[in-house]
Structures are given as C-alpha cells and as structure tokens.
Amino acid sequence: MTTYYRDPEVLITSSGVRMNGREFRLPELIQVWHTKGTRSWGVIAWRGALGLTILLPLLVGALAVLTALVLDLSFGTAAAVVVGGILIGVAVVPVADLLLERMDLSYDHGSRTLEIWGRVRSGDVLLMRTNNAQRFGRVYRALERALEPAVRR
Incomplete structure (x- = not known):
C-alpha cells in the first residue's frame, strides 16, 4: 500500500481515503472535484x-x-x-x-474557502473544506495521484 498524503485529519493511500471523519475505498469514489468559495x-x-x-x-x-x-x-x-x-x-x-x-x-x-467533493453511490459528499491553499493543493494532488491507477484498471 502506498501512502500519498497523511496528516492528523487526512489520509490518502492506494487503497482508500479518510477525510472529514469518513472513509472511502478508492473504487467507491465515482468522481472527485473541487470548488472555490468567494474571496474573503x-x-x-x-x-x-x-x-x-x-x-x-x-x-x-x-x-x-x-x-x-x-x-x-x-x-x-x-x-x-x-x-x-x-x-x-x-x-x-x-x-x-x-x-x-x-x-x-x-x-x-489564501483568501478563499476551498472544498474537495466526491461522488459516491449515495450522492455527493464533502471530503474536505479549508482556507489553507497550500494544504489544499497537496491534498488534492495526492488524491489525483491515488485515483490515477484506479482509472486505468
């Protein structure tokens, strides 16, 4: 198992994702996207x-x-x-x-609230919300890297 990102609140590995107190296996995530809030x-x-x-x-x-x-x-x-x-x-x-x-x-x-969303069978779920642009970028890139191999299978 490969760990792509880890901090006290987020864990992204080659087998799954733990964010916002919820855990998902990678195949459960049908789609992942991000949104930006208005400027502060x-x-x-x-x-x-x-x-x-x-x-x-x-x-x-x-x-x-x-x-x-x-x-x-x-x-x-x-x-x-x-x-x-x-x-x-x-x-x-x-x-x-x-x-x-x-x-x-x-x-x-950063000056905006940034969110990462995921789509699972039961609907859309908020995976992460932060105003820390640097952390957001690291987490989102790690999530993209983790999902890449799952798309190729």
Missing part, C-alpha cells in the same frame, strides 16, 4: 494594511527629505531633517522583514 475581503484588507504599514515609514522619510530640500531652512536644520528622514527609512528595514513574512503566510493560506 477581510484577508485582502489585511494584506493591504500590511503593505501600507511597510510603505508608510518610507514615505514619511522621503517626505522629510523633500521638505528639507524645498523649504528655506538653515543648513543645520535641513541636515537634521534629512538625516532624520533617512533614519526613519532605514529603521523600517528590520520591521519590514517581519511584515513581509506575514504577507507570505497570508498568500500561503
């Missing part, structure tokens, strides 16, 4: 907020430098504003790494 605007807004959080200190630093150049300031004051603007821009670098990591995780998890 909350997730998209969160990504936008992260992007603005990364850019805001850079914009403030650039604005400080531009202000120092445009206004008729004494050399000492202009130099202090320019140095302050540059320091604000540089200070964001360590924080930006953390925020970009959060942004990456947001894209890994």
Whole structure:
C-alpha cells in the first residue's frame, strides 16, 4: 500500500481515503472535484494594511527629505531633517522583514474557502473544506495521484 498524503485529519493511500471523519475505498469514489468559495475581503484588507504599514515609514522619510530640500531652512536644520528622514527609512528595514513574512503566510493560506467533493453511490459528499491553499493543493494532488491507477484498471 502506498501512502500519498497523511496528516492528523487526512489520509490518502492506494487503497482508500479518510477525510472529514469518513472513509472511502478508492473504487467507491465515482468522481472527485473541487470548488472555490468567494474571496474573503477581510484577508485582502489585511494584506493591504500590511503593505501600507511597510510603505508608510518610507514615505514619511522621503517626505522629510523633500521638505528639507524645498523649504528655506538653515543648513543645520535641513541636515537634521534629512538625516532624520533617512533614519526613519532605514529603521523600517528590520520591521519590514517581519511584515513581509506575514504577507507570505497570508498568500500561503489564501483568501478563499476551498472544498474537495466526491461522488459516491449515495450522492455527493464533502471530503474536505479549508482556507489553507497550500494544504489544499497537496491534498488534492495526492488524491489525483491515488485515483490515477484506479482509472486505468
């Protein structure tokens, strides 16, 4: 028996599938497909907020430098504003790494609810529902690989 995918909630082998608390032998699955739900605007807004959080200190630093150049300031004051603007821009670098990591995780998890459905003799059954796009892809590919040999028989 070949194991195609295993985690605490899902097991896909060459003989069967265990998902959503139910078990099916591969020949029982007549058809398998997936659906995508609507986008979660909350997730998209969160990504936008992260992007603005990364850019805001850079914009403030650039604005400080531009202000120092445009206004008729004494050399000492202009130099202090320019140095302050540059320091604000540089200070964001360590924080930006953390925020970009959060942004990456947001894209890994996705912005939609994803479902895997199967058709058996008794009707259509929901095999899995998740918003984790990365996990969904792994499970669905494993399910396709498990079903390939069954189709050829």
